[in-house]
Amino acid sequence: MILPAAQAVVAALAPGHAARILDVGTGSGALVPAIGAAAADVTVVGLDASAEMLQRCRSAAGIPAIRCDALSLPIRDAAVDAVLLAFVLFHLSDPVQAVAEAARVLTYGGLVGTATWARDGPMEADEVWDETLTEAGAPPLPAGRVDAALDSEDAIGGLLAGAGLRPTRIWLEPLCHRWGLPAFYRFATGSGRNRQRLQQLNAGQRGEVLDQVLKRLRALDPDAFAWSGEVVCAVATLSMLGMKVVTAELPVHVAPSSRIASAARFFQPVISGRSRTPGRAVRSVQYGPVHGSVPPEHRRPLRASGAALCWASTGTANGN
Ligand SMILES: C[S@@+](CC[C@H](N)C(=O)[O-])C[C@H]1O[C@@H](n2cnc3c(N)ncnc32)[C@H](O)[C@@H]1O
Numbered sequence: 001m002i003l004p005a006a007q008a009v010v011a012a013l014a015p016g017h018a019a020r021i022l023d024v025g026t027g028s029g030a031l032v033p034a035i036g037a038a039a040a041d042v043t044v045v046g047l048d049a050s051a052e053m054l055q056r057c058r059s060a061a062g063i064p065a066i067r068c069d070a071l072s073l074p075i076r077d078a079a080v081d082a083v084l085l086a087f088v089l090f091h092l093s094d095p096v097q098a099v100a101e102a103a104r105v106l107t108y109g110g111l112v113g114t115a116t117w118a119r120d121g122p123m124e125a126d127e128v129w130d131e132t133l134t135e136a137g138a139p140p141l142p143a144g145r146v147d148a149a150l151d152s153e154d155a156i157g158g159l160l161a162g163a164g165l166r167p168t169r170i171w172l173e174p175l176c177h178r179w180g181l182p183a184f185y186r187f188a189t190g191s192g193r194n195r196q197r198l199q200q201l202n203a204g205q206r207g208e209v210l211d212q213v214l215k216r217l218r219a220l221d222p223d224a225f226a227w228s229g230e231v232v233c234a235v236a237t238l239s240m241l242g243m244k245v246v247t248a249e250l251p252v253h254v255a256p257s258s259r260i261a262s263a264a265r266f267f268q269p270v271i272s273g274r275s276r277t278p279g280r281a282v283r284s285v286q287y288g289p290v291h292g293s294v295p296p297e298h299r300r301p302l303r304a305s306g307a308a309l310c311w312a313s314t315g316t317a318n319g320n
Pocket of ligand 1: 006024025026027028029030031047048049050053068069070071085086088091239306
């Protein structure tokens with residue numbers, strides 16, 4: 001039901017040939033076939049916090065799957081070409097950190113794709129389920145996800161830009177589904193939050209609830225089974241334009257070390273000035289990124305005797 005929106009994100013990611021892609025919060029790996037179809041010769045790795053989901057992912061999708069928290073990916077910097085975060089950010093305690101992690105593991109020119117809920121229902125048949133369970137004494141569960149701050153194009157655009165990513169496309173993807181009663185009943189009893197609530201009841205109560213709800217559902221109009229929702233889909237890139245300027249302090253009498261010289265090939269001076277360090281003849285230069293990609297070894301602060309070259313991997317799109 002929700003897959004078409006995530007598949008649209010995968011198609012928009014359009015990673016190139018031989019791409020390395022992380023599917024963070026992969027679940028059962030339902031998006032793996034779409035990822036395979038979007039690019040030739042891709043290597044997909046699934047990551048998820050749930051061992052049960054990963055087991056399903058390994059057997060259903062046949063990809064390597066790693067158990068981890070999306071807030072701390074066990075992946076080195078600048079290692080992958082694309083990161084997919086489909087229907088996962090709203091489950092996380094810190095979506096900002098998850099997007100920062102995605103940006104950290106991306107190569108330059110790499111892409112992040114996200115899918116989050118702008119609107120999900122309501123649907124009358126769901127409300128009937130909810131009421132029946134509450135009347136039977138099954139307490140509501142705590143919120144399983146938090147859509148706030150992830151539910152609009154502006155919010156997602158801000159989230160991605162805050163991690164130094166440049167959104168290339170953000171759009172709303174409408175979804176709708178018309179359930180038949182048997183399929184809805186199977187879905188509601190076999191998975192999801194209604195099932196969890198059912199488990200809170202004893203066997204006798206459960207039987208009564210199931211009889212009761214079936215009776216109520218049968219009395220509903222077919223429109224009560226019509227669901228619609230809207231998904232915020234986004235693709236963003238880790239672009240050099242998103243970088244902050246870099247600052248180098250090079251003592252004038254010291255020739256730049258080979259390490260700095262080699263790093264400096266990838267930057268151009270954008271601001272020059274005198275150092276504010278008293279008593280030192282130091283030339284202070286701010287460097288901005290030049291076109292082309294910066295190799296991973298130059299992504300962290302570099303230090304050499306008598307000189308330092310540092311740069312930050314986050315910043316505003318105009319390099320301020
Ligand atoms: C709704 S499913 C999405 C599955 C898949 N991305 C898709 O679109 O079909 C959300 C997944 O996020 C996983 N998840 C929740 N919290 C997580 C966390 N902190 N780190 C990694 N995965 C997490 C859940 O285990 C679940 O498999």
